Amino acid sequence: MTTSILRSLENLSTGYTVFEQNQVLTAFELNTVSVYLDEQDRLTRIGLIGVGIVCGLRLSRGNARVRLSKGLAITTDGDLLYLPGDMVYDRFKLYDETRPKYGPLYVGEKMVKAFELVAEGKADPAALPLAQIPLGTGLGIESMVAVLLMESHQHDPDLCTGTDCDNLGMDLINLPRFLLVGPAEAGALGAKIPLLEDAARKLIPVIVERPVIPPDMSSLAQLNSLYRSTCQTALKRFRGALSNVGAVCVGFLGDTFATDPSPGWLPILDKLGATLGDELQGFQYVYDFLKDLAETHNAFVDTLFGDNVVCCPDILAFPKHVIVEGTAERALSRTPFFPSPATLGTTDKRAQAIFLARKLHAMIASFEVPSDASTPIRITPSAGEIRPLEQRAIPWYYKFVRERPIHQSWNQSLSARAMESRNYSYNAASWGGDAAALNPLRAQIGHLDFFRIEGHIGKGAAAVVKTLESQISENNLPIAVQAVFLGSDPTKVVIKPPLRYTDLHRFHYLLRNEVAQQVEEAREFTGKFTLQVKKAVADKVISDADNHGNSIETAATQKGRVMEETASRTAPKLRVPYQDYRKDAGKVWIEDIRNTVQAAGDFRAGLGQVTQSEFASPIDNLIGSSHVRWIDWIDNIIADKDKKDDEKLLLSKFMQRHPGLEHFAGVVKGGTFVLVYDVQNIVVADFMLPYRAVEAVEETPQEAPLPKSNFKPELLSEKAIKFAPYMDRSLLDRFVKERFTGFTAELAPLWKKDIDAQKEYFNVFKDTVKLTRDVLIKNDRVTSDPRELPAVTDPQLGLLMEDTRIREHRLELVRSQTLNPAVNPAESQKLIREAELEYAKSLINTTQYVATSKLDVNPGKDGHVALQYVSQGTNKLNDTEALNEVKMGFEKAGNVATPEAKKLIGNVIKIRGIR
Numbered sequence: 031m032t033t034s035i036l037r038s039l040e041n042l043s044t045g046y047t048v049f050e051q052n053q054v055l056t057a058f059e060l061n062t063v064s065v066y067l068d069e070q071d072r073l074t075r076i077g078l079i080g081v082g083i084v085c086g087l088r089l090s091r092g093n094a095r096v097r098l099s100k101g102l103a104i105t106t107d108g109d110l111l112y113l114p115g116d117m118v119y120d121r122f123k124l125y126d127e128t129r130p131k132y133g134p135l136y137v138g139e140k141m142v143k144a145f146e147l148v149a150e151g152k153a154d155p156a157a158l159p160l161a162q163i164p165l166g167t168g169l170g171i172e173s174m175v176a177v178l179l180m181e182s183h184q185h186d187p188d189l190c191t192g193t194d195c196d197n198l199g200m201d202l203i204n205l206p207r208f209l210l211v212g213p214a215e216a217g218a219l220g221a222k223i224p225l226l227e228d229a230a231r232k233l234i235p236v237i238v239e240r241p242v243i244p245p246d247m248s249s250l251a252q253l254n255s256l257y258r259s260t261c262q263t264a265l266k267r268f269r270g271a272l273s274n275v276g277a278v279c280v281g282f283l284g285d286t287f288a289t290d291p292s293p294g295w296l297p298i299l300d301k302l303g304a305t306l307g308d309e310l311q312g313f314q315y316v317y318d319f320l321k322d323l324a325e326t327h328n329a330f331v332d333t334l335f336g337d338n339v340v341c342c343p344d345i346l347a348f349p350k351h352v353i354v355e356g357t358a359e360r361a362l363s364r365t366p367f368f369p370s371p372a373t374l375g376t377t378d379k380r381a382q383a384i385f386l387a388r389k390l391h392a393m394i395a396s397f398e399v400p401s402d403a404s405t406p407i408r409i410t411p412s413a414g415e416i417r418p419l420e421q422r423a424i425p426w427y428y429k430f431v432r433e434r435p436i437h438q439s440w441n442q443s444l445s446a447r448a449m450e451s452r453n454y455s456y457n458a459a460s461w462g463g464d465a466a467a468l469n470p471l472r473a474q475i476g477h478l479d480f481f482r483i484e485g486h487i488g489k490g491a492a493a494v495v496k497t498l499e500s501q502i503s504e505n506n507l508p509i510a511v512q513a514v515f516l517g518s519d520p521t522k523v524v525i526k527p528p529l530r531y532t533d534l535h536r537f538h539y540l541l542r543n544e545v546a547q548q549v550e551e552a553r554e555f556t557g558k559f560t561l562q563v564k565k566a567v568a569d570k571v572i573s574d575a576d577n578h579g580n581s582i583e584t585a586a587t588q589k590g591r592v593m594e595e596t597a598s599r600t601a602p603k604l605r606v607p608y609q610d611y612r613k614d615a616g617k618v619w620i621e622d623i624r625n626t627v628q629a630a631g632d633f634r635a636g637l638g639q640v641t642q643s644e645f646a647s648p649i650d651n652l653i654g655s656s657h658v659r660w661i662d663w664i665d666n667i668i669a670d671k672d673k674k675d676d677e678k679l680l681l682s683k684f685m686q687r688h689p690g691l692e693h694f695a696g697v698v699k700g701g702t703f704v705l706v707y708d709v710q711n712i713v714v715a716d717f718m719l720p721y722r723a724v725e726a727v728e729e730t731p732q733e734a735p736l737p738k739s740n741f742k743p744e745l746l747s748e749k750a751i752k753f754a755p756y757m758d759r760s761l762l763d764r765f766v767k768e769r770f771t772g773f774t775a776e777l778a779p780l781w782k783k784d785i786d787a788q789k790e791y792f793n794v795f796k797d798t799v800k801l802t803r804d805v806l807i808k809n810d811r812v813t814s815d816p817r818e819l820p821a822v823t824d825p826q827l828g829l830l831m832e833d834t835r836i837r838e839h840r841l842e843l844v845r846s847q848t849l850n851p852a853v854n855p856a857e858s859q860k861l862i863r864e865a866e867l868e869y870a871k872s873l874i875n876t877t878q879y880v881a882t883s884k885l886d887v888n889p890g891k892d893g894h895v896a897l898q899y900v901s902q903g904t905n906k907l908n909d910t911e912a913l914n915e916v917k918m919g920f921e922k923a924g925n926v927a928t929p930e931a932k933k934l935i936g937n938v939i940k941i942r943g944i945r
Contacts (some may be wrong), residue, residue: 149578
């Protein structure tokens with residue numbers, strides 16, 4: 031009869047015999063002690079150490095040999111399979127029914143085909159070479175399952191006859207056997223110990239998608255919709271993932287939860303999903319909560335995957351064997367080692383999994399979207415997302431619930447040491463946090479690389495920026511704040527620097543001071559020159575009566591007074607800092623400077639008949655200066671630049687320059703916390719950049735007054751204009767007569783020369799006649815009064831027309847000065863031509879501005895008034911080159927003008943006979 035392999039732990043002893051003095055001992059009493067001690071020894075191994083292959087026992091095949099390395103294994107019956115050195119096997123023999131019966135090697139009453147390997151050098155006549163191992167199986171040693179078996183059985187060595195039997199007792203034999211079994215027959219040999227890894231495979235990890243902000247994001251509704259869609263997708267996944275956590279893990283969560291907690295989680299999440307409407311203000315908090323939940327759930331699943339700890343392993347799993355090497359085809363893997371919980375201590379993954387399950391429960395129970403706008407704004411140092419959730423600060427959307435306090439289920443390490451109060455959190459005061467947790471910005475933050483920023487949603491954007499910048503400054507934090515507008519209209523951007531000071535502003539300040547100095551110099555010169563006029567009249571250098579009988583001294587005094595008043599009012603407005611200058615929204619200074627230039631022109635023109643210019647006087651410098659236009663043009667450039675900079679503060683434009691923008695409920699060290707506010711200037715969301723991305727604005731300097739430049743000698747300015755007696759009609763007639771007499775005296779002696787000489791002097795004659803005509807014409811023009819400047823509403827157009835009027839005055843002055851007999855005629859013609867060309871350019875500039883600005887040319891409108899003024903001004907031109915310039919300039923302007931303006935410009939060319 032075939033015996034069975036003994037299993038020592040199948041029926042455990044409950045006690046053993048305690049010997050007494052002089053007691054007669056029987057076999058039973060002695061055996062109870064050895065059996066009890068053996069069972070306790072085996073239980074110690076499997077209960078306090080573990081079961082399976084502890085180390086070694088690695089198999090290698092080759093050259094018709096099998097090598098098994100030294101190693102150690104423990105079966106679930108507590109057997110210690112010990113191989114002290116490497117063994118080489120080169121033969122085999124059948125392991126059949128003659129051997130003690132071992133259930134896993136039997137299918138019903140029939141034993142599977144197995145082969146016992148024989149060690150090299152061991153004498154065994156029944157052994158055969160390994161090359162013959164198929165023996166009808168059709169398998170080679172490479173495809174068979176290697177099994178190390180502890181063959182435990184009793185052996186009775188007694189030699190008994192019919193009349194006598196020496197009772198020698200029985201031997202308990204434990205022999206390790208190394209077997210090869212076909213994979214098809216080895217199914218019952220696989221380990222059958224349930225693990226938490228098996229439960230983990232039934233759980234579903236949850237992925238929360240990133241809400242990728244599109245480049246055209248321009249409204250709160252769009253942003254809310256994006257986050258709502260992302261959160262609803264995540265909630266749907268949670269419903270499937272959390273529904274079976276309790277059922278799958280009931281084996282080890284029973285001590286933590288009296289009942290399955292997952293049915294209570296789902297209604298809370300469903301209710302949360304129902305709150306995700308268009309009006310939800312803290313939609314990003316819901317997204318953050320779902321991220322926390324996913325990270326905790328996935329960590330819970332990952333922890334289970336690494337848990338092969340077995341408490342009280344099933345003694346029938348592999349009671350007398352271990353699989354040294356299995357086969358992939360049959361999924362018969364090498365028997366692993368299943369440690370006892372006693373060997374892991376505080377690092378037990380099961381304890382970690384239990385803690386994470388408790389954390390899931392606390393998070394779901396305590397989450398609440400903050401809605402109290404009166405709560406303070408706080409910055410809490412924390413770890414970034416690269417570190418586990420438990421090492422970060424507890425977000426403020428987890429309220430303190432006494433039944434499930436979140437801080438006790440947040441950090442396993444702190445909870446194990448009863449130090450939960452050290453958790454950093456916005457709500458640390460709710461559970462009585464320690465000193466550092468209550469004031470974390472005063473503690474060391476070198477080990478923390480992130481700052482949670484909370485309490486700002488729903489508050490005014492300007493107040494939030496001010497509060498955060500104040501906290502950053504007070505606590506010396508390495509972060510920055512930038513606010514961007516959620517919209518498409520840059521005029522709605524309100525959180526921006528009061529002034530973006532650049533080199534343009536410096537140049538603008540320089541120009542304003544230059545114009546102010548020109549005004550002041552003209553005012554000073556006017557005052558001094560008025561005294562010179564009075565002295566010249568008193569000394570009878572000039573007559574006090576002009577061509578019309580008006581007093582030159584009275585006119586000089588009146589014009590000088592006007593110049594004094596307008597200049598005194600204008601200069602101070604130009605010397606102020608740019609902030610104050612910009613407050614002058616109506617550009618009152620433009621009207622003042624126009625009046626000043628007008629007064630200077632009137633003063634200069636009024637004395638043109640009795641003065642001549644040696645070089646440009648301060649009045650001439652002011653009249654001819656283009657810096658006023660430059661100031662206005664630079665204003666436009668600055669305004670355009672500010673508009674473009676404002677556009678950069680739109681969320682959509684900001685993202686184009688910073689595509690890494692993402693929400694993390696705070697900001698990393700060295701990064702930028704980006705606030706997003708809506709049309710009501712309320713903060714509705716926040717994002718983060720891992721680098722500094724704050725609009726770089728130079729601090730507005732205190733613009734100190736520039737010292738007056740005195741590089742021009744004052745005496746030189748006083749000599750800029752000289753007085754000349756007024757040339758009346760009788761003097762003019764005498765001048766003409768003298769010129770004709772001189773001409774006749776010069777021409778008569780030469781009239782008798784050859785024909786070529788006659789032609790040459792005939793040309794001289796023609797030039798002289800033309801000169802006479804021009805002199806007479808100039809005399810007529812100089813007696814006419816300057817044209818009055820019509821009023822227009824467009825400041826730029828007014829400056830251009832003012833420039834035209836100034837150039838017209840200058841032309842009149844040049845023409846009047848040529849009447850002086852002391853002036854060279856050729857030089858006079860050159861000056862007149864230059865003056866006409868300058869005047870022509872001013873007419874063209876005014877016309878082109880009307881055309882390019884598309885001004886209204888209906889009667890009474892700015893465009894019509896300006897073109898009328900220009901049309902009248904063309905009568906002042908005689909020079910052919912100047913007329914051609916006007917014609918080409920007007921035609922060019924007509925090409926870009928409106929149809930109505932083009933028609934009027936064409937009429938000017940036609941009516942005035944410009945060819």
